[in-house]
Amino acid sequence: MAPAKAFDGDIHKAKGFGCVACHGGDANAAGMEAMDRAKGFIGVPKRQQIPQVCGRCHADAAFMKRYNPSLRVDQVAEYESSVHGSRLRQLGDPKVATCASCHPAHNIRPPSDPKSSVYPLHVADTCGRCHGDAKYMAGYKIPTDQVAKYKTSVHWKAMTDKGDLSAPTCNDCHGNHGAVPPGVSFVGNVCGQCHSLTADLFKKSVHAKVFAEMGNPGCATCHENHGIQPPGDFMLGLGDKAVCSTCHGADDKGGKTATEMRALIDSLSGETQKANAILLQANHAGMEVSQAQFDLNGAKDALVKARTAVHSYTVAPVKQEVEVGLAISSKAYARGIRAMQDLRFRRVWLTIFLVVVLALAAGLVMKIRQVDRRPTSGSPPKH
């Protein structure tokens, strides 16, 4: 598409800017004389020039306030701090991303526009245009499967299946204008933007220090980075799929702690399911157990909290939550049992009642037949 045609959807055109705003020259002159270098015409900006061309306005707080007072004006400074910016500045790398790589020139739309290249759903593909292209990235010696892995992750599913546009995409962990790898010691901080409680527990745990010493990337050690899958109890303990078993064995302290935590979680999970099942059975049979079902939510909460407490990597906080949950689920189960006993009691008495009613009906029929067989009183006497 010709640049002028694509420009119709550009935010700059909507705000009243024309070609001269970026390319320079004389807006009042018609024809070729408009492109007079003496009047500031720069033509197509060179890659190295692009941040400065955009920054003329976007780094000028007073100017930007006239159009969008809430828009940040540190994009160029951030870009300078990024891997992209530093390679451009220091090495003149002709392949690194600049402003126009992510915000395509002549068709720049705000991130809130679903057609924008930086709309949350499109960010991964925008980054992936370079980072998913093994040929393009050949000289950089970094993986090119990030986007493919990200698209298997729980975060991508939250964004696409559940429509949660706040779910993290590339820029939420790496920064956008200041894009860099998060850095080993900062991974917990990145994840902690959303998973703050879990990150706090992790930071205070023995693993935070040990992982940093070992060079393990915090949360990503167990949960991966780009291909983060939904977590489950299978990850805890020393089973086949358990992540603890990567470092711990059955005989060391960490292995024993992991096994104990898993047993606690399994016990609460099992008891909660058992209580839930009997309450559902009673409910389906028409018994009123809604209060018990309501109360059982407390056990389900405790289970979620216990799973979070696992990130303290000590048994006590997990046990504390599990005990709360077990007390609730055991009461709920007892109420389910009582409801089922009540149901059985009602059924037995219903059966007895029916037997009596049917016996009465049968007796009545027999009596009527007996009456029928008797000679009628009006019959003439036999001689």
Add this chain to the structure above:
Amino acid sequence: MAEHVLEPDSSRRGFVNWFLGLSGVAFFLSTVYPLSRYLVPPRVAESTAGTVTLPIKPDDVKANSGEIFKFGSRPAILVRTPAGDLRAFSAICTHLNCTVQYRTDLTQIWCACHNGHYDLNGKNVEGPPPRPLDAYVVNVRGNQIVVSKSA
């Protein structure tokens, strides 16, 4: 003469037998059908209660406070905003289904499981919850608070 008397009696008896048989079948069916439905109940979905009258009086809910109540078998939360409005939402966190609670200090609805925050419109504003809490309609009728799933 005797045969002349027996004829209408036999016809009456036939009618009584027919009536008795029909009543017996009707009695049997009307007993067995509900009984079978009782013994083998249909699988029912979760409570579809659309409206609930709360056991709380409007004056008992102070400004900047919240209270959990039972909506069917599920938890819901009634909130009185600092400005005095009554609002109600599902109290099931949209992250992992924990029960949320009101935080007076934050003037927010909060989930203790993973530190999820919602504003007083039920909108998820911090932490992992992916979407807002389901909002209910609150009506005050005299001295009663009635909460409905929709208007």
